[in-house]
Amino acid sequence: MLVKSLSFPSNLFPSFSASEIGTDQRWAPSKSSNSLSFSSKLQFLRKSTQNSSGVGPGDAVIIVDHGSRRKESNLMLNEFVEMFRHKTGYQIVEPAHMELAEPSIGDAFQSCVQQGAHRVIISPFFLGPGRHWSKDIPSLSAEAAKQHPGVSYIVTAPLGLHELLVDVVNDRINYCLKHVAGEADECSVCAGTGKCILNQ
Known part of the structure; x- marks a missing residue:
């Protein structure tokens, strides 16, 4: 069968010169994100997160105290970590004890990495430097980080001189005075110890 030639209006398909095609972005090849390898994407994500000014995805926080032979003291750190996680919304937060109790800093560091952390922020639950x-x-x-090449970490400042600590100390003082005056029960820190008494 003979197919007749077709004619179209001249304005239906606009013409472009070679120079226009070379500079017009409509003709540029699209830069698909799939052209990047998985490792390149991961490196980009890590760098962009690490350059941020706060805790972000892929970060983990370890709150470390001294550690104690007294079980109640160690359990209190666990409670604080839960409070901290709930209030901040950070996904990976682990407790650690410097000595005398588990988990150690090394244990907590490993747990963070297993949960997907590539940057670990170690916050000392200590008052002074x-x-x-x-x-x-x-x-x-540093010893813990050696077991996880490629994972960065930082040890932040201790609590130090912070204005909010004034409110915390003042709250403790006033609550204990209310307790010895018979106006309040023992606080969660002193509960069951019988230590919050007015000595004569």
Whole structure:
């Protein structure tokens, strides 16, 4: 069968010169994200997260205290970690004890990595910048990080001089005075110890 030639209006298909095609972005090949390898995407995600000014996806927080032979003291850190996780919304938050109790900093670090962390923020639950903050915790953290190449970490400042601590200390003082005056039960810190008494 003979197919007759077809004619179209000249304005239906606009013409482009070679120079126009070379510069017009409509003719540029699309840059699909699929052209990046998985490892390249992962590296980009890590760098963009690590350059952020706060805790982000892929970050983990370890809250580390001294550790105690007294079980109740160690359990209190677990309760604080739950409070911290709930209030901040951070996905990976783990407790650790510098010594005398488990989990250790190394255990907590490993748990964070197993949950997908690629940056670990170690926050000392200490008041002042003593030897534990300047020597012991950094040393234990470095040892833990050796087991996980490619995972970065930072040891942050201790609680130190923070205005909010004034409110915390004042609240403790006033609550204990109410307790010895018979106006309040023992707080959760002193409960069952019989230590919150007015000595004569």
